[in-house]
Amino acid sequence: MSAAAVLPRRIEAKSLADSALSAAARLWFVAAVIGQWAFFYYLVRFYGPSTVTGHFEAWKRNTLLFKGYVAGDTTGNLMFGAHALLAAVIAFGGALQILPQIRRRAMRLHRWIGRVFLVTALGLSVSGLYMVWVRGSNASGVGSLSTSLNAVLIITFAALAWRAAVRHDAASHRRWALRLYLVANAQWFMRVGVFGWIILNGGPVGIGKNFDGPFVVFMDFACYLLPLAALELYLRAKDGWPPPARWAVAGVLLGLTGVMTVGIFGFSMFTWTRILAKL
Numbered sequence: 001m002s003a004a005a006v007l008p009r010r011i012e013a014k015s016l017a018d019s020a021l022s023a024a025a026r027l028w029f030v031a032a033v034i035g036q037w038a039f040f041y042y043l044v045r046f047y048g049p050s051t052v053t054g055h056f057e058a059w060k061r062n063t064l065l066f067k068g069y070v071a072g073d074t075t076g077n078l079m080f081g082a083h084a085l086l087a088a089v090i091a092f093g094g095a096l097q098i099l100p101q102i103r104r105r106a107m108r109l110h111r112w113i114g115r116v117f118l119v120t121a122l123g124l125s126v127s128g129l130y131m132v133w134v135r136g137s138n139a140s141g142v143g144s145l146s147t148s149l150n151a152v153l154i155i156t157f158a159a160l161a162w163r164a165a166v167r168h169d170a171a172s173h174r175r176w177a178l179r180l181y182l183v184a185n186a187q188w189f190m191r192v193g194v195f196g197w198i199i200l201n202g203g204p205v206g207i208g209k210n211f212d213g214p215f216v217v218f219m220d221f222a223c224y225l226l227p228l229a230a231l232e233l234y235l236r237a238k239d240g241w242p243p244p245a246r247w248a249v250a251g252v253l254l255g256l257t258g259v260m261t262v263g264i265f266g267f268s269m270f271t272w273t274r275i276l277a278k279l
Contacts, residue, residue, distance in 0.1 A: 017243035017250075024253035025234060029095075031257050035264035036091040039188050042271045043088035045279070051081030061278050066211065067135060076135045083127040089120045091188060094181045098174075114165070114177070118158050121184045125151035146220035153183045153224065178231055186224035193219050195270065196263025230256055 050058040056077040059068040070076055096102060097117050103110045129151050132144040157180035164173035182189075197215055198204050206215030230252065237249040 017246035018238075020250040021234070021237055021246045021253075024250040024257070028253050028257045028260070029098075031261050031264065033095040035192060035260070035268070036095060036185065036188055038264070038268045038271075039191075040088050040091040042268075042276065043084050043091065045276055046271075047081055047084040047088075051078070051085060056081065058279075062275050064211075067131075070135075073135075076131075079127055079130055079135070083124065083131060086120050086124045086127060087187060090117070090124060090184045093117050093120070094185060098178060098181055111165075114161075117184075118162060118180075121154050121158050121180060124184060125154040142217050143220050146223075149221070150183060150186050150224050154180065157183060175235060178235075179228060182227040182231060183224045185227075189227055190219055190223035191267050192260055192263035193223060194263070195266030196259045199262050199266045200259070226256075 046062070047059070050056055056069045057071075059065060059080075062068060067076075068080060093113055093116060097110070097113045102113070128147050132147045157176055161173055161176035161180050164170075164176055194207070194216070197219075198207070204213075206213045208214075208216060233249045233252060237246045241249070
């Protein structure tokens with residue numbers, strides 16, 4: 001077969017692989033936005049009024065919280081409420097920040113959302129460090145270490161995204177902003193991952209009575225390292241991997257989207273029927 005005949009086939013294969021990869025990424029993003037905005041509603045609805053009014057005891061409705069409301073600990077309760085509401089801002093604003101339509105058509109809005117997101121992410125990391133090292137809000141030392149690493153990554157990625165933006169390096173800024181988006185949403189990924197695991201296994205396999213089982217230990221780190229790994233695969237595939245590799249990455253993204261969707265459903269049903277319905 002002549003080179004003239006082979007070249008169009010290679011271009012077609014590359015185009016199909018690119019389309020599959022882009023479609024898989026878009027599907028993941030749509031599922032994530034739906035789940036995160038449902039999470040946003042839950043956080044604002046559950047923690048907003050109680051934090052503003054100081055009725056922190058309302059948090060006892062969520063039986064899964066470890067050191068949520070602590071009687072007499074006003075500072076810690078305020079810090080916990082602030083942490084939850086900062087997470088709400090991250091869940092809602094992160095998707096807006098990486099939407100290409102906003103970036104292309106409303107750059108000024110994109111920049112202001114980015115500034116708010118960066119400041120919120122930094123506040124989330126600082127309050128998270130306070131929660132685990134001052135208040136002792138993690139049941140295990142492993143959880144405290146994973147939260148600390150998560151905070152370090154948030155701070156690092158925020159600084160690098162900001163530096164790239166100041167230098168007008170749009171390509172580098174986008175990559176660091178995507179990484180920041182993922183690590184800043186680690187606790188959402190944690191909840192979605194745990195509920196997805198429970199549903200797929202038909203029960204709390206590896207969870208442990210005190211939420212310290214082997215799967216929880218795995219998720220302590222996987223809730224941000226696994227999304228980061230998936231992002232790196234996607235970015236490298238887009239950068240020029242051959243069509244078979246792009247198809248493989250698209251398959252990985254579809255698989256992760258499927259598991260994430262199951263987790264989103266499970267977590268949303270739990271919050272709506274077991275917590276919000278009691279308000």
